Amino acid sequence: MKKDQLYAVVDIEATGASIGRNERMIQFACVLVKNGEVLETFDSFVNPSRKVSKLIRDLTGISLKDLATAPYFEDIAQLIHRLLEDTIFVAHNVNFDYAFLNECFERIGLPPLTIPAIDTVELAQVLFPKEDSYQLKELTASLGYALNNAHNALFDAQATVYLLNRLDERLCSLPLVTIETLARLSEATTADTSLFFRQALDEMKEEPSDLDDSLVIIDGLALKKPFTQNEQDTYREKHTYPYKDDDKLAQMEAVGLEYRESQNLMMNTVFNYFKQKEPEYVQFIEAPAGLGKTFGYLYPSLYIASPDEKIVLSTYTKLLQRQLVEDSLPQLLDVLPFDKAVALMKSPNHYLSLSAFYTKLKNVEAGDTEAVFCMKLLVWLTETDEGDLEEIGLGKTLHHPFWNEVKSVPDAKLQFKQFEDVDYLARREKRLDQASILVTNHAYLFSEWQRQPDRFADAKLLLDEAHHVPDVLDQNATVKLSTRSITNELKRLGSREKEETLLHDCQQLLPSDSIKDYQLDTLHATVQLFSEEWELWSRKWIDWLIHSGSYDDRVVEWKEKTLYYAQLPLDIKRDTKFLFGSLEELVYVGRQLTDALDTTEGMTSAASNGPADPSTSERNSDRTGISLTQKEKRVLSKIKVILDHFETVIERFNYLFLTGNTANQTRVRFYSKNPLSTLSFFRFDQAVKEKLLKQFNAQEHLILTSSTLSVNDSVFYLQKQLGIENKELTVYPSPYHYDQQAKLYVTTDVDTHVNEKMSVSVTFITDQIERVLSQTDENCLVLFRSHDMIQRVYQALNRRSHLKDKTILAQNISGSATKITKQFKKAKQSVLLGSDSFWEGVDFPLDELKIVIITKLPFDSPDMPMVKKRHQELRERGDNPFVHDVLPRAVIRFKQGLGRLIRSQEDKGVWIVLDRRIVEASYASVFLNSLPGDLEVRELPLNQIIAEVSAFFKTDKPDDDASLNS
Template identity: 25%
Template sequence: MSLLAHASREALDAQGALAQHIAGFTPRPAQLHLVSAIADAFDQRDVLLAEAGTGTGKTFAYLVPVLLSGMKTIISTGTRALQDQLYHRDLPRVRAALGVGVETALLKGRANYLCRYRLQQARGEPRFASPEQVAQFQRIVAWSGRTRFGDMAEMEALPDDSPLLPMVTSTVDNCLGTECPFWSECFVVQARQRAQAANLVVVNHHLLLADLALKQEGFGEILPGAEAFIIDEAHQLPELASNFFGEGFGMRPWQELARDCVAESRLVGGAQAVLQAPVQQLDETLRQLRADMEGLPPRGTQWRALARPQVREGFDAVVSALQHLQGALDPLRDASPGLDACAARAREAAGRLARWLGDEAPVADFDALPEEHTPDNDVRWYEITPRGFRCQRTPLDVSGPLREHRENSRAAWVFTSATLAVDGDFEHIATRLGLRDPMTLLQPSPFDWNHQALCYLPGPLPDPASRGYGTALVAAIRPVLEASGGRAFVLFAAHRALREAAEALRDGPWPLFVQGEAPRATLLQRFRESGNGVLLGSASFREGVDVVGDALSVVVIDKLPFAAPDDPVYEARLDAIRREGGNPFRDEQLPQAVIALKQGVGRLIRSETDRGVLVLCDPRLQTRGYGRVFLDSLPPFALTHALEDVQAFFALAPAGADPAAELPVEAPSR
């Protein structure tokens, strides 16, 4: 055992530093196995792929060797919320317990930091959509005078999708760089400087991938110096990477370009008169194109959109409008840094649209990618939103660029998550991450699933594609909710099924919380406070949600979470597998669905004292051969087909009792 592994295990054992300094810390054998594997990967500068089941304590398991090793390390988490939790809660506790003085930094993408220049520009914005927006803007102005770090997360009352955010934050495109009059006060520059000086930097996958893909979010300078990378929630990385190694554009950023042109022109004599017509032309052509796209499927391939003549003509009109705007801006470039930046953005926008349409050979963004990743391997698609559209070019396979960046770093890499393996096998995720023969560790959840939980397979239910499935599902789960007294997540594969179930369950005796009727964070808070609520959600509630205790005692999953086959990127990926002689279902659809199901199941048991029932409604688990792959990939539940066992489970609730004892349930095969 290496010195790092030995020291890390000592810190996590019953007499170790964490047990002595962190209230409620409990040594776990699974955690010790994981920390040894991570320490070995650090020592050998190797690659580790580690599934750590719920309850392993993987955050402490990687923080301890990171802090003790002295290696410059980048930790990347799945979301900004997890990033904040790790940096502000977990990291300080472990660092204090170990008594080490490692310099740490939190770094996010530039769109998360207040931009003083754009805030100043927004003060001249003549229109806000509502009095509420005016009040929110005034709160941002007041906060800007007292914030130390400029992190927009400090504005807790500001929704993540607030239209004010793009007005007061910057992007790579609209940042003025050293030409900005507020450069010396820039929060992004300050955050980057802190990260460069730190030995441990906490980022999120979006920021990490943006810089790996050379999108330059202001983080690229730190990557070459890192000696170790920890990728938490690593199951998310391949899908996210496909967006960052591609290229996209949308209606809203181009409307922001038009608005910025107007704001910048106010500061330059005569500029408003020059830019008024081309700005108006761009705005009108964008709105007309969005109107022409009405009636198209919400998501589809480029060829499907361009097959409609008025849509093709609409895109051509936007190309002309962007070129017209660029032509008007070019003579004004020397008049101000802001107009110079707008001219560059207009040129880049026209180029991206031309490349998406296929009218121009792609160049810049793909120059840095390896030969095996060429634009020919990309799929071009669109997505319509209620107030706009987005177009994207997405690579079908990101394993090549991910592997190249990892190998060039010559660092240790640890990829970990509670859901990486499919029936005990890592091949699927390893292939997508571009890993060749990595070290692996499969550490099951240490919870006593066979006693703390029960898996109920109701039946008989009709085929999930049949018309009566929704009605039958509600009839099957209603008695479960009655037995549990609510306290349930009901997770749906489709929003339509969610809405239909919401109508059918509104007469129940439990508070009903329905996704879409309030922000996600608000729904979760109300659910926790209710004590007996029923929350109806979609895929976004399958992960990143932590409800410990009695408030959540049932998780219902309506269908096996196979990805929608009409998704243009997914469809193209399946076609590519088929062309290469593979089996799309076996190689892609099944493993992806298994990992997604494991994420949903992981919401149920979050501590040693939690107990609950998992309800898997999809009859294909019992009627199709692949059903066994799903069941064998789950924790070792006791299985039952009898509602009476569920009712008995909730009736047998004395503290310390074995809730599954004496239940005539079926033991899962392994």
């Protein structure tokens, strides 16, 4: 911040969050700051002369009494106006506060403010690029400040003062070369936010500081120096693995873990298996929730792994992958008597290309939107070791084309030799080579096997959450085509007339020796024609899909359909073939334009590496001597990236629509709420799957672990799915006392509303949920298998007057799964209706969830295309689809659903199953055998169940704890 400058940090609460909609102020707060110190604070409620909604009152904590006794804005407007004179206005989202305040001034006849305004949201996005959220409360909490009364103007303003000081400290800590570039690009920032950077630059020039030892400057870019792990020198030292409990106990306690006998046994199992030279079997380990499975395999892995004998740990999600690298492994290494190098293994396109960014930085205009992205990266370069773009909080900008343009490309030549020693892909390869433990995810594991079949030939492999492996395997053997991605690329190409498109940028470069007018004109016409054809083709698909079969547009869900070529309308068949040819023509015409770029790159390569490829020279002989400007290179490079993508689309298009194969049909999928933008096509490739299975089973050491591997004490299902011949299964008991911590009930109530299509009806489920919720205050998760049923039950519950005080949330209605989960955790007396992702992977610890209602056993719908494909393959092999696929998958998912509830020794919970097949069906024993041994199944009428549940939760908690510990 500028020395001796007065900053006015302002926050406003209002009747609504809109400007120009006649909203009114209800609170104004201002904190005056100079040289980082608070000089004065002003805070006042404001009478809005109108009703304020309960939502706003609850959000802000401002009562009707506070407003009734508060002054009107007219009474304090002059004071506020004078208070802000000669200051720099600062707010978190300044576009709202500054504009709203001026609107209030103008309404009563005062002149609007003309003082400079700075936005701390945008400053934080640039200066704290790794933050997950830029909401004031979450952001300041991450920086060490507790904002306990968010959405109260005074507390928000005080938090913003704290944030402003942290932003100033961070900016002043950056090297001069970075601040110079930030100041140059800052014209693109909101309001007068650029002042913050320019003032910092002026002050640093007056008092320059030495470059931090952790940084290096290359061609104007300040980068964090590559970090080299020192394990290479010490990994050959042998450390004896502690088999006995006592030997491990001290280390586990140092990490803050409880001792568990089953966890110690699991550690020994993993160690003994990996120590075998040539094991003749695959090791399956089923470790129930609460056993400490993650540390159960990390601990022995660290004792065995070395750079020469690597262990690859694969997880199902990228989130868990990063947690292992950033939390769990460092936690263990802190207490072990040695160090081991760990590397995160992800696709090369996750990493920044310094060459691509350097080119972008040299060509970006100071006022461009991309300038702010460049600013964010400039700060991040001084912090990142790995260059992994997922470290950055991209938020809504994630899909901006900029990020694709600065990503690394596998096997691409380094454009600028000066970055050779610091290139992030080179760093990645060095880390992977030096590391003892490689951490990846299942999807990348299989994709790497497609790209490099021998990638993990010498490594020991452990897959966590291994029950997902068959599905991930199928996904990797599936060719996909998203219509939205092509639509977006066509929009980026645009037209000669439309601003901020690539063809318009080309038009602006004319006249040019490199870009011929007739070439641009031809590409323009081809793009326009193809864009029209593409949209028409996509709309024809949607129109045909929603008018064929039993489509119900009232149900918001993902729809899938298998395509049989003979059944397609003639116009779709004709247009598909025509569209394929049009796309080939578009790529051909586009290549004529980008030819100049290829020639220039070829000449550059020839100058440094010898003669260019003769075929390239001959093809481009008429272009010899062309020298592209930086702007031409920038535009043509962007077009070339799109054309490269379209080349891939052509290959996929051909496989999906024009290659006959009755064994694996193309499938179409879309989301019914916005079908045109979500339309996509898939086709399974059996040959790819067989290659991947061959690689998978070629691994010498292979451990598969999960909390849900077995069905009826057998892993036959997974063994069959993965083609595993020899196996050993080890199952460990749960550490929880289910007889004391949990209850499982099956209602004996009969569904009198049942119809042919549903095993239980909407009315029955709604009645059962209402009866439970109306007699308990506990949060409840209701698990379904049908999105249709979720939406019907949701609508029915909202009509029940007894539930008016309950918060009712539903998948696909109340927002994304992440948003719903956050709302559910915050709310009291809430019910969440969920399917799919809510059967597993979502944790609700302690008091956040007490009751799970399972409406229907989780069998896959036989109408789903992927299910049909699996069942067809099973029948061809002579296997029973129900026995070998439907039932085991349902049992595994059922076990995952049970795992949503008891997650610690302190948890207490109840399951209520409405589907009586769990006790009456011929296969009921398979489900019942999957339950924890000490969990009793009770069949009772719902009224009696509710009475027992109420008594169970009213049990004195200290006595419960005592019984658990006895």
